Amino acid sequence: MIDLELHVQLAETWRKPRGLWGWLTDNHHTTIGMNFIVTSFVFFLLGGIEAILMRTQLARPENHFVTNDFYNQLFTTHGSTMMFLFAVPMIEGLGIYIVPLMLGTRQMSFPRLNQFSYFSYLIGGLLLYAGFFLNFGPDAGWFSYVPLSGPEFAPGKRIDIWAQMITFTEIGSLGGAVSMIATIFKHRAPGMSLNRMPLFVWGELVTSFMIVFAMPAVMVASSMLASDRLIATQFFNKAEGGDVLLWQHLFWFFGHPEVYIIFIPGTTMMSTLVSAFTKRPVFGYVGMVLSLVATAFVGFGVWVHHMFATGLPELGLSFFTASSVLITIPTAFQVFSWIITIFHGKFIVRTPMLYVLGFLFIFVMGGLSGVMLASTPLDWQLHDTFFVVAHLHYVLIGGMLFPLIGALTYWFPKFTGKMMNETLGRWTFAFFFVGFNLTFFPMHNLGLHGMPRRVYTYLPTMGWNNLNMLSTVGAYVLGVGVLLFMANAVISLRSGAIAGDNPWGSFSLEWFTSSPPPPYNFLYLPTTRDRYEIWTMADDQPLVTGFRPDRREVLITKLMDAFPDHKIETPRPTIWPTLLAGATGIGVITAIFTPWGVPLGMLLAGIALTGWFWPKPPHHELLEEQP
Amino acid sequence: MSETAPVGRRFVDVSELPMFAFGPRDPIWWGLWLLLAIESTMFVLLASSYFYLRGNESTWPPPGVHQAPLWLTALTVVALLLSVIPTWWAFRAAIQFRLRPIQIGFLLGTLASAAACVTRAYELATIGYNWNSHAYGSIVWAIYFMHTFHLTSGTVENAVMTVLLFKGPVEKKLMPDIRLSCIYWWFVVVSWIPFWIVIMFDKS
Numbered sequence A: 001m002i003d004l005e006l007h008v009q010l011a012e013t014w015r016k017p018r019g020l021w022g023w024l025t026d027n028h029h030t031t032i033g034m035n036f037i038v039t040s041f042v043f044f045l046l047g048g049i050e051a052i053l054m055r056t057q058l059a060r061p062e063n064h065f066v067t068n069d070f071y072n073q074l075f076t077t078h079g080s081t082m083m084f085l086f087a088v089p090m091i092e093g094l095g096i097y098i099v100p101l102m103l104g105t106r107q108m109s110f111p112r113l114n115q116f117s118y119f120s121y122l123i124g125g126l127l128l129y130a131g132f133f134l135n136f137g138p139d140a141g142w143f144s145y146v147p148l149s150g151p152e153f154a155p156g157k158r159i160d161i162w163a164q165m166i167t168f169t170e171i172g173s174l175g176g177a178v179s180m181i182a183t184i185f186k187h188r189a190p191g192m193s194l195n196r197m198p199l200f201v202w203g204e205l206v207t208s209f210m211i212v213f214a215m216p217a218v219m220v221a222s223s224m225l226a227s228d229r230l231i232a233t234q235f236f237n238k239a240e241g242g243d244v245l246l247w248q249h250l251f252w253f254f255g256h257p258e259v260y261i262i263f264i265p266g267t268t269m270m271s272t273l274v275s276a277f278t279k280r281p282v283f284g285y286v287g288m289v290l291s292l293v294a295t296a297f298v299g300f301g302v303w304v305h306h307m308f309a310t311g312l313p314e315l316g317l318s319f320f321t322a323s324s325v326l327i328t329i330p331t332a333f334q335v336f337s338w339i340i341t342i343f344h345g346k347f348i349v350r351t352p353m354l355y356v357l358g359f360l361f362i363f364v365m366g367g368l369s370g371v372m373l374a375s376t377p378l379d380w381q382l383h384d385t386f387f388v389v390a391h392l393h394y395v396l397i398g399g400m401l402f403p404l405i406g407a408l409t410y411w412f413p414k415f416t417g418k419m420m421n422e423t424l425g426r427w428t429f430a431f432f433f434v435g436f437n438l439t440f441f442p443m444h445n446l447g448l449h450g451m452p453r454r455v456y457t458y459l460p461t462m463g464w465n466n467l468n469m470l471s472t473v474g475a476y477v478l479g480v481g482v483l484l485f486m487a488n489a490v491i492s493l494r495s496g497a498i499a500g501d502n503p504w505g506s507f508s509l510e511w512f513t514s515s516p517p518p519p520y521n522f523l524y525l526p527t528t529r530d531r532y533e534i535w536t537m538a539d540d541q542p543l544v545t546g547f548r549p550d551r552r553e554v555l556i557t558k559l560m561d562a563f564p565d566h567k568i569e570t571p572r573p574t575i576w577p578t579l580l581a582g583a584t585g586i587g588v589i590t591a592i593f594t595p596w597g598v599p600l601g602m603l604l605a606g607i608a609l610t611g612w613f614w615p616k617p618p619h620h621e622l623l624e625e626q627p
Numbered sequence B: 001m002s003e004t005a006p007v008g009r010r011f012v013d014v015s016e017l018p019m020f021a022f023g024p025r026d027p028i029w030w031g032l033w034l035l036l037a038i039e040s041t042m043f044v045l046l047a048s049s050y051f052y053l054r055g056n057e058s059t060w061p062p063p064g065v066h067q068a069p070l071w072l073t074a075l076t077v078v079a080l081l082l083s084v085i086p087t088w089w090a091f092r093a094a095i096q097f098r099l100r101p102i103q104i105g106f107l108l109g110t111l112a113s114a115a116a117c118v119t120r121a122y123e124l125a126t127i128g129y130n131w132n133s134h135a136y137g138s139i140v141w142a143i144y145f146m147h148t149f150h151l152t153s154g155t156v157e158n159a160v161m162t163v164l165l166f167k168g169p170v171e172k173k174l175m176p177d178i179r180l181s182c183i184y185w186w187f188v189v190v191s192w193i194p195f196w197i198v199i200m201f202d203k204s
Ligand code: HEM
Pocket: A048, A051, A052, A054, A055, A075, A076, A078, A079, A080, A082, A083, A087, A140, A141, A142, A143, A389, A392, A393, A396, A397, A401, A439, A452, A453, A454, A455, A475, A478
C-alpha cells in the first residue's frame, strides 16, 4: 500500500515529458543515454552504407561506380563518422544509460550538461552530413593531414565543415565525460566502495578520464586548422614559420588514446558478459582494473607510432616502438583472465556469449598485426597500405563492435522489457563473424602485396582482383548481419518474450529494478555489501529511504567508501541546454564562412546561459543574513 | 513530508542529511576541477605548440615584432592579482555563511576583473603584429584569444554573481558555488602569469 503511494508520487516527480518537446527538454539519464545510443546507431548505419559503396567500387579493377572525388569523400566521411559520430558517442550513451543504474542512483550529477552534450553532438553530426549530401563533404581523410587540408590545397568549405564537426562532437564528448566521472565518484549506492564497482563502471571511468585529457588536443588542432583556413593564421604554413608536423603531433596525441577510449569500454563489456554467462566473478578483479589504468597511461605515450614514416630521430622511434609493444602486457592479462574465467565457470552459450568468443578470436588477431606495425622497419613498408586498414578494423570492430553488439543484445531487455530472439541472434552472429573475416582478412594480403589505402581504383594487372572481390562479398555478408540485427530488434520489440527484471540472472544493480526501469529508476535505492551485488546481497539487505518524493532528490555518497553523505536536488526538464547547443551551433556554423560567427556565437550562448542559470524561486534553507 | 520505509525491512534513513556540502564532497566541485583539467590541458597544448614552433627558428620572436607596452601588460597582471584579495575574503566567508564579506568581496573582485578587461583591450589594440603575420603571431594571438575569452566570461560570471548576492534571497546552498566561482576565477588569474612572462620576456 505504502509502496503504491510512493510509486505514484515518484512517477509524478520524475515524469518524462513526451513528444517533440519532451525530446528537446528531458534530461533524465535514460532518455539522454537512449538518444545517444539511437543517434549513434543511425550514424553507424550511414558509415556502413559508405563502407558498402567503397567496397562496391573496389570490387573490380577500373570500376566507375563512383568518381575519385566522391571516393575521397566516402572514406573521409566513413572514417570520421565511425570514430567521432558512432564509436565514442555510442560508448558514452551506453554509459549514460547503464552506469547510473549500475550505481543504484536516480540521476546523474549534471543532467543538463548531458542534454547539452547530446544536442551539440547531434548538430555536429548533422553538419557533416549536410555537407556530404550536398556533395561538399570533407575529402582529406579522417585525420585531415595538412598541407593537404590547408588553405592552399583544399579550397572551398569542405575541410571547414570537418573541423567544426570535430569541435562540436568533442564538446559533446567532454561534457559527457565530466558528468560521468562526477556521477561515478559521488552517486554510488551506499556500500559500493571503489573496489566494489562493476568493471563496466571502471571502464567508463577510465575512458572518461582519457577523454578529458585527449580531446582538448584535437580541439586545439582543429581550431588551428580552421583559423589557418579562415583568417590566414600560419600555424601549418612552412613559409611563415609554421610546421605541418605540429598537426600530426596534436592529432595523434588525441588519435591514439581515441582508440583506447573506444576499446577500454569494449573490454569491460566483455568482462560483464563473461561474468554474466559463466556465473562467476571475472578472475583477478584488481588486475583487471590495473590493466585498464595501465592501458590508459601507456595509451598517452605512444602517439608517435603513427608518425614513424615522417623521419623523426632514431632514438625517439625506438622509445615509441618499445612503448607500443608494452601495451600488449595489460591487454594480454585481460585476455587470459577471461579465458580462465570461462574455463572455470559454467558455460552458458547465449547470443551475447558468442560475441565474447568472436571478440577473443578477432582481437588477438588485431593485436598481433598491431605488434607487427609497432616495429618501425615493417611500418615503413606497410604504412598507408591496406594492411593498416585491415589492422585498424580488426582492432576497432573486434575490440568495440563485437562486444557492443553482444552488450546491446544483453541490455536489450533492460531497455525495452523484451528479449531479443535467440535464433535470429545466432544467425546475426554468424553473418557478422563470417562477413567480418571475409572482408578484412584479405586486406592484410592486399597490403602485403602493396595495395595502397585511399585509392579509388587499381589496374587489373596488379594481381589484386580476387582478394578485392572476396573482401567486397564479405562486406555484403557483414551488411546482412547488420540488417538481421535491426530486424531482430524491431521484431523483438513488438513480439519478443517478456523479460522480467533480471532475465539473465545477472549480478549488477541495473537488474535490481524492473525492465525497462521506471522513470525514478528504483523505488527504494539499494545498498550493497560486495562486488557482484545481486549475487552477494543479504536476504535482508537494507534499502535507502528518506527522500522527498515531490522533489528530484538524489543521494550523494563519499568518494572512497560510498558512505551516505548528503543529498542534492537535480533539475527538472528544461529547454535551455538545448538552446545553448543551438546557440553555439549557429555561431560555429557561421564561423565556417566568416569570423564574425565567433562573437555571434558567444552572444547567443550568453543569452542561453543566462536562461539556464536564472535563479529559480528559492525553496531551500536561506542564509540567516539576507540583503 | 518524506518517504516512509516499507514494513519488515531494514533501511538506511537519509531524511536528515543536508542538501549541500563543500569541497570534494560536492559533485560540482569535481565538475569544476574536471573543467579546469580540460582547460589546463588546452593551455598546456598551446604552450607546447609555442615551444614546438620556436624550436624551428633561430631568432625568436621573428624580427620586427613589437609587443604591447610592458607597463600596460603589467597593469593587467596587477589588476588580476589584486582581484584575488577580495575574492579570497568571499571564499573564506562562504564557508562561515557570512553574507556581507561575500558581497563586498565579489563587488571588488568584479571591479578588478573589469579593470583587467579594459587594460586587456588596450593591450590587444597595441600589439604590433597580426595573427596572419607569421606562425609566431598566430600562436601568440591564439594564446591571447583563449585567455581573453576566459577573462571576459569570468568577469561576466563574477558580475552576475554579485548582482544575485545583492538582490537575494540567498540560499545556503549557494555557498559552495561561491567558493567554486572563486576557484575558477583564480584559475583565470594564475593561468595568465606564465603566458605573460613567456610573451614578454622570451627572446633569443
Ligand atoms: C561495418 C563494416 C565496415 C567496412 C566494410 C569498412 C570498410 C572500410 C574500408 C574499405 C576502408 C578503407 C578505404 C580506403 O582506404 O580506401 C575503411 C576505412 C576506415 N574505417 Fe572502416 N569499415 C567498416 C567499419 C568500420 C568501423 C566500425 C570503424 C570504427 C569504429 C571504421 C573505421 C574506419 C577508419 C578510421 C578508416 C580510415 C578512413 C581514412 O582512411 O581516412 N570502419 N573502412
